[in-house]
Amino acid sequence: MSSDEIVIAPVNDKPGRGAFVDLGRDFAARTPHSVPQLRGELLELIDPNKNPFFEHAQVQLFIAYRGGKPAGRISAHIDELALRLPPEQGMGPGTGMFGYFDAEDADIGAALLARAEAWLREQGMTRVLGPISMSIWEEPGLLVEGHDHAPMIMMGHHPARYQGWIEAQGYALAKTLLTYDLDVTPEFPPLIQRIVASGQRNERIAIRPVDLSRWEEEVETVLRILNDAWSSNWGFVPFTEREIAYAGKKLKPLIRPELNRIAELDGRPVAFMLTLPDINDALRKIDGKLFPFGWFHLLRWLRSPYGAGMRVPLMGVLRELHNSRLASQLAFMMISDIRRVATAKLNTKRAEIGWILDDNQGMIAIADAINSSVNRRYAIYSKSL
Template sequence: MAQPVLRQAERKARGVADEIRIDPVSGKGDLDAFIELTYRLNADDPNWVPPLRADVRELLTPGKNPFHEHAKVQLFLARRGGEVVGRISAHYDELALEQPPEQGMGPGTGNWGMFEAADEAVAAALIARAEEWLREQGMTRVLAPISLSVWEEPGLLVQGFDHPPMLLMGHNKAEYQGWVEHQGYAKAKSLYTYELNTLPDGFPDLIDRIVALGERSSRIVVREVDLSRFDEEAAICIDILNQAWSKNWGFVPFTETEKAYGAKKLKPLILKGANMIAYVDGEPAAFMLAWPDMNKKLIKYGGKLFPFNWAKLLWWLRNPKQADFRVPLMGVLPKYQNSRMASQLAFMMIEYIRRYAVGSHGAQRGEMGWILEDNQGMVAIAEAIDATINREYRIYEKAL
């Protein structure tokens, strides 16, 4: 009789070891584990770009990232047999709750993000715990993944796994799509990035004619940003952005603290000739930003700047060579949207940026996005310059 009893005890011990525990992150050790997990789970993916650990820690730290001033965030770790095997953030943004429901956010809408899981069982347990926490906070609906804000890394990558993402775009395991959908999530919106892989060749002749026509117009002036007045220039761009995107799906306005924080964080990426402000009748009407793709460097750094990578990165940012560029943000004032003026300004700015990126930095590729799948104006602009979709990110929704 001793042998069956022993086998029963062994099975019970293995069952305890295999049990998945989901615990709130508490203290520095848990936060370290939360940050480190992504490097371990994605180490075998040649197209995954390790984020800088310092940046991830700052993103998650109240008092450093102003998102936390108007949001409540709870981080969770999954453990099995004492090993960390998954992570997730559950959070809601008070500013998002104030937005009109027809624009995607609105009352009762919470989020989860920062999602990593070793297998589907872990994924299911993490998502269930995030949903439970959101219900406890009074949320009735989830939009996910969003990590942490719609202005940071929204959406789950579902197309474009065969190449690294450009700067400030996410990358995840292909299996995650099925794991999320198996938990009852349906697509709310797709976000696209568009690739321009022949920058040196220029755009179609029609675009050249539109640009030339704009240059002859006495109403239009397009100029480079003035880095000697960086704060003022940043304020102009963010003011246009808040107005231009105010009716967009998923929009959440920037606070004054976030404007200053974002401008400071992004300043090292701002190259004069790659960022444009357009004026119509003497008033700021549109802007377009393009940043060198720092991910081409970061993919080699393993998420660490010290002891020597910080110097290499700073040196490269001073005058990046053979650098590809991403256009992450563009905005046109609402009164010009859905008009010829909007597309004319866009074509002029992107052509000037193309000339600069190719002529000064040897750019071969460019990327625009993300762009909402139903943003007809931006989709039309991307198609007119022969850009093609190279990555799709999907935001899911579920009623709680």
């Protein structure tokens, strides 16, 4: 094999998956502001025996070698649930995806994209979206703005050069995802305070923390609202029952009841807001390694994430309320409660809301009203095969 020959090899076994994850961690370590993630967590995401995403998806991982040395990686995958969606929602019949894109240079990137596209064509796909690594609920999009600061929990971080490499292969922008940065130390504007106070006087409304003593039931409530609230959004793929249970198990160690809210109307849950302390604060300090002493520092942080930033990755209001003033009022009430607790108990200074679809005018209006501003943009690209 010559020193400049590029070979793209499929990954089909456990050692290969380990090499795939280690390569990604190596790329992350060389990317400014990236935060190393736990190796075991990354391995689990691509393990067909552990991640229920594989129950409705076909996945092929690839590693690129140049001169026999690893030089890049990519995934090609087909989500059977996404194939059933209406095309106007961004996916639909014939749509495959690529994700986990890392490359040493443009030539490696082009070879990886070509191999992923070829695999998708072999499976009968006529269009590709990406990067989506791998579920739309995991790490969708390529970072195209906001490279100068570290990502929060469950957000991707990529070198700026990847954008040009992908676009050079004929990919066009399909959707932009936004995250908003919020200084939570000041009170919200007077108008928002009046809206919240009005809701607090409404006897039909109750805003409560999640109840960890009946965690499985709470998870089902949140995911039921989410699947309804987001069902007409671009890129929406419903959670399965197994994915609901899996997500609940993974998130529980990060859930602080006082930072997560469910809104009830006449005693019926109609909205929720999920808030997670930014575990990247802790992972950065232990370099994403549990051993020999990282586990101790991580456990201590989980018990008291004092000073941590907060991320609101998900919120939802039942569709029946979407065109009412009540929808935004419930959102303001939940985020107001969470802001108050986070600043008072955990000394939180900033929060991040997102991602938010760039055409989600309702959520953008809420973000603007509380004086938050866009700090990161992610691009999802599309290409005909």
